[in-house]
Amino acid sequence: MKIKSISFKRVFYQYFEPFTISLGTHEEQENVEVCVRLEDGTEGWGEASALFVISGETPQMLEKMESTVKDILVGKDVEKYHILFNSLQNLRATPAIKAAVEFAIIDAFCKRYRIKPYQFFGGAKDRLETDKTVGIEDLKTTLAKVERIYKEGFKKIKIKVGRDVKTDIERVVRSKEIAPDASFVVDANQGFSPKEAVEFIQALYHESVNVDVFEQPVFRYDIDGLKFVRWNSPYPVAADESVFTKYDALNVIKEEAVDVINIKLMKSGLSDALAIIQIAQAANIKLMIGCMGESSLGIRQSIHLAAGTGAFTYYDLDSHLSLNEEKFRGDFKQEGPFIILD
Missing domain, CATH: 3.30.390.10 (Enolase-like, N-terminal domain)
Structure with a gap:
């Protein structure tokens, strides 16, 4: 060995x-x-x-x-x-x-x-449902991509925002019309000020958009701003770039700044990810599992961790679907939004 x-x-x-x-x-x-x-x-x-x-x-x-x-x-x-x-x-x-x-x-x-890695991590699940992501685009392109993803069977759709509040509101509200049975994750990747973030998310609420999570609305080090958004948002607020290590997770939880933490192995490594899971569970904070630009070989790491631990409520494991790979190298099956482990 x-x-x-x-x-x-x-x-x-x-x-x-x-x-x-x-x-x-x-x-x-x-x-x-x-x-x-x-x-x-x-x-x-x-x-x-x-x-x-x-x-x-x-x-x-x-x-x-x-x-x-x-x-x-x-x-x-x-x-x-x-x-x-x-x-x-x-x-x-x-x-x-x-x-x-x-x-x-x-x-x-x-x-x-x-044994399979997901069995090593606990064997809680062998099937996950991921979202699929639409980047920041003009309105016409956004709606076309949302429609395409929805027709592919995805009922959870992530929309990237954070460049312009009014434009982003229209993009998400109109997407709801294209995909009426879908729920959305809106991800600003630190793009808004705290006031802009609150304006944006309250506008979606007034339009009855089904938002699962409002992800990383403000600059990663602005924990006070993140907390302000969380306490003025009708939807759960998630930290992504604000949490790399287990110490970051402990800090945002202690500051009551989040409802959800997005764990990405590429930010935290496997060992810190396991520690963040334990910290979040102890504090009754929900978890998302996310990705960077992993191929089918790399995304399997997060799939096995998520399935094995059963610790996650939200799954954003779609990077491999955006890359032009010569050969699929994952040890899982992809059936529309569903990821299935043998």
């Missing part, structure tokens, strides 16, 4: 369509694949996917961590994964690589014992 080698590989993907959020537009994605090989030839795989505008990481930065990871892990026993996770806290400045390496360790462990 000892680790014989670690290898990193940069991979490039093109988005089917440009994807715009309040922080910028993305047309391509570079990820780093991580392979942990055991002495018996067993391989565990993970993927790191970072967005510089969110985490400050670049593919070049992630790739350069290979020698550090080798120094930490080679020759160590994957059965002692908890000790290895503690050693990997040195990667806290590159949480995407931390996530990929930690999951690759668990993946190798599970393959060695012939």
Whole structure:
């Protein structure tokens, strides 16, 4: 069960369509694949996917961590994964690589014992329903994409907002008309001021839009602003970029600033994600599981964690549906909005 080698590989993907959020537009994605090989030839795989505008990481930065990871892990026993996770806290400045390496360790462990990672994490579920995301677009394009997603069977739709309050209100309200049985997550990616966020979300309420979550309305470090929005919003408010670590989660909960925390492995790593789950459950805070730009190989990490723990109320696991992959590499089935594990 000892680790014989670690290898990193940069991979490039093109988005089917440009994807715009309040922080910028993305047309391509570079990820780093991580392979942990055991002495018996067993391989565990993970993927790191970072967005510089969110985490400050670049593919070049992630790739350069290979020698550090080798120094930490080679020759160590994957059965002692908890000790290895503690050693990997040195990667806290590159949480995407931390996530990929930690999951690759668990993946190798599970393959060695012939179990699935979701069973390792608790086996609570083997089926999830994800939303699908519409980026920031003009009104006509937004409505066309909402209609397309709705016809694909998705009844949970995420709409990116945060550039202009009045335009965003119209985009979401009109989307409700296109998808009358859908519920929506509206995600500002830090784009609004606290006052703008309250104006926006109260307008949706007055139009009877079925909003599940209002996600990251304000700047990530403006916890007072986040709290102001939460206490003036008729819908649950979620922290995304405001919570990277377990300490961030503890802080926003202590400040009574959120109803929901969006966990992304690429922000937190696997070990901190598990800790955030425990903290949120103790505080009766709901959880969303989200993604960055993971391919089918990378999104499986979050799928197995979410299904195994059964800890999440909201699922935003659709990044692989936006990338042009030559080969599907997930160990799950995608049937419309449903993700099914064997």
